[in-house]
Every structure is written in structure tokens, then in C-alpha cells.
Amino acid sequence: MIDKYSIGEFSKKTATTIRTLHYYDEIGLLKPSYVSEKGRRYYTNYDFVTLQRILTLKFLGYSLEQIKGFFQEETWDLKDTLSFQKKVMYQRKQQIENVIKALDHALHIIEDYQEIEPSVFITLIHSIQMEHEQKKWLKGFIDGDLVEEMFDIPENKQLEIEKKWVEISIELKRLCNLDPEDERVQNLIDEMMTIVNDLTGDDLTFVQEIAEKDVEDDTWLFHYHSPFSAEEEEWLARALNFYLEKKGVSLTDADGTKEPS
Template sequence: MAEKYSIGEFAKKTGTTIRALRYYDEIHLLKPTLVSPSGRRYYSNNDIIQLQKIVALKFLGYSLEKISEFLHLKDWDLKDSLAFQKQEMVQRKEHIERVIRALDHALHIMEDQGTVNSSIFISLINNIQMEDEHKEWLKGLIPESKVEVLYNISEEKQQELNARTAFLFTKMKEAVGQNPESDKVQGLIQDYMDIAEDVLGGSLELIQDLINRQVEIEDDPKLFPSPFTPEEEEWVGKAMEVYLKRKGVIFDGNETS
């Protein structure tokens, strides 16, 4: 061959590491043009072209296994594959943007409150991670227009709500075991309902409507991981029932007082 390069020279010329070239050789992705009796690898200018193809396809996000398939094809008809890869990259981009958003929310809470109970933290992050699934679930309970309004709030507002919720849940955990009818506990429930009212509006009417329609809300820990333990959930449930009855919500009829 007109030009030949040792593996070190080839690595330097192409900006690739020797380790990567050895791995490409091992998986038959890029074999050296010549291997001496002593085992020394030598590459040619044609190998540079092959490496450029590998680098370009890696840039597009293809796996080395997929790249190997392409390189062994006689003709490159990549249109369908490129369209599929574009969709994969769009989905990955959306995922990354959602992760960044979750990190922004987490940092906002930490800056506002310092440490946060891990169960509360996971619950709030889940609300961002499972946002699409939550929207579809809510559409089975309340009008779609209300759901769209709920999710059409600014990031700043959403961060504020998450911070308020994290702070409130922390206070509720600290109050577990106290009399659910006490002013302090009922004040915490009122704070929770204030958040719900801020987000939904007409929260008491919505609760009464769900009761009247005998809607059973499924407890799906995968979709809605609770920030509370089962014992804490039971205590919160009792406190909430006291609050709703005092507000005139009726649990055994179709009227509100």
C-alpha cells in the first residue's frame, strides 16, 4: 500500500485513541489493513475513510452493533433508518429536557428548604417524570379542560407549588400521631386544600362530585408513589375526613350542606 501507519500514528492522525482502535479491531468493526508477523497493526488511507463513517454514525447516535451492520452493507439505503434514528433522538432529547426540569425543581426545593425527606422528594420528582401518564389518568376523573388548565402553568409557578407541597408534607409528617381534630392538624389540612384550590379551583365541589359519582380512585404506587407510610396515610385520611365534614362535604348522600 502507498501509505501505512502504525496504530499510534493512525490514532494521532485521526484523533482516535489506541484503545478504541484495538476495540474496533476486536469486534471486527475496523480491521487494520495489515498485521505483521509480530502482531503490529498497520492502517491505510482507506481505513481513514472507514473510520470517518464510524465516527459520523456514532455522532448520529447509532450503536456500534448497528454501525457494523451498515458497514457490511453493499449499498447504503439509510432513509428509513435515519428517520427512525431521528425519532429516537427526539425522544431522548425530550427525556433529557424532563430530567433537567426535574433537577431544576429539586435544586429549587433544596435552596428553599435545605434537606427534604427522601419519600417526599421522590414523590415530587415522580410528578414530573410521569406527567403524561398523570394527565391521562386525571382525564378519567375530571373534565379535560380542567386538566389542561392544571398543566398549563409556568415553570416558576410549578416550582413554587412543589416547594410549598414539600414544606407542607414535612410538617404533616412531623404532626403524625396528633389528634386529627386539633386546630394544628386541621390547619395543615387547610394548607393542603389551599394548594389544591390554587391549582384546580373548586376543589371541595370536585371532591363532593367524585363522592356523589362514587368514583373509586385506584391506589397505584407505581403511578403515584406516596410520600407517606401506610400508618401516616391512615392518619392523614382521618384528618382529611374531619376537615371535609366540617366543610359540609357529605359522604353518604348527594347533597352538600
């Protein structure tokens, strides 16, 4: 006689929720061996084996749709699919590591703040998320070796730079009602340029090269998130222009004319 179990019993024995079993039944992945006239579901020992197969393939990262496809095949040619699945898992591993890194950096940087403006926080996380794309974009404008050096810095130094950048961003947003030429604003711009200089070895040349490039598309807008509103960006640009003019640098637009200060 074949042992049979109600859905509740089968759920307890397999540590699988009744809701999940209902869903597996609904999509045709694991149907109960018997359904009574009153609609009661019953599972058998054979269903234990099927569920074990499902959970094993789920452990390997396969979707329920993929698992269902496997079950429809008499034999499994797994070499290619396992190789592909391994690649997918490595990508997920990298994503998880990046998320953990972003959380670590965020917790370190905001430890001095009870509250932080969302735009500043999003900028921080976005810069970590889009690091690869930012490097690729920058290499289209400046020397690739310099770009690699900019990103290849010790973890503690990166945390220090990010924390300082957040502090400057928060303070600039607080002072954006002042004249861009105000000493307090200019001191913050100088701190910002000090960070750029520390990363590039030449703050003014780097800023000028980026500003004077003829950017033909707006892809950089997706790679870089600004914590500043459009009005704040305009105000910050005036403050930066004033700072650079004092240093003897004039930014130009794509046709070579001087940008308004």
C-alpha cells in the same frame, strides 16, 4: 507504500482511545489492517475513512450495532432509517428537556434545605417525569378541559406550587406522631386543600370525585409517587377525612359506604 500506524499513533491522530479501538476490533466494526506475528495492531489511511464513517453515524445517534449493519450493505437506503432516527432524536430531545426541567425545579425547591428526605425528592421528580401519564389518568375520572387547565399554568406558578407542596409534605411527615385532628395538622391539610382549590377551582368536589371513583386497577400507583409510608398514608387519610367532615363532605368507598375516619 501504504502508511501504517501503531494503535497508539492511530489513537492520538484520531482522538480515539485505545480501549475504544480494541472494542471496535472485538465487535468487528473496525479491525486493524495489519496484525504482526507478535499481535501488534497497525492501521492505515483507509482505516481513517472507516473511523470517520463510524463517528459520523454515531453523531446521528445510531448504535454500533446499526452502524455495523450499514457497513455490511453495498448500498444504503437511508430515507426510512433517517426519518426514524429523526423521530428517535426528537424523543431524546424531549427527554433531555424534561430532565433539565426536573433539575431546575428541584434546585429551586430545595434551595432552602441543606438536606431533604429522599421520598420527598423522588415524589417531586416523579411528578415531572410522569406528567403526561398523570394527565391521561386524570382524564379518565374528571373533565378533560379541567385537567388541561390544571397542568397549563405558568412556570413560576408551578414552581411556587411545587415548593409549597414540598414544604407541606415535609411538615406533615414531621407531625405524623400527632393526633390527625390536631390543629397544626389540620392547618396543613387546609393549606394543601388551598392548593387543590387554586388548581381546580373547587377543592372539595375534586377530592370527592377522585375518592368516590371505582378504580378497577392499580395503574395510578405507578403514575403517582407518595412521599409517605403506608402508616403515614393511613394517618394522613384520617386527617383528611376529619377535615372534609368539618366541611360537610363524607368520602365513600366503591360500594357507597362511608370510609372510616
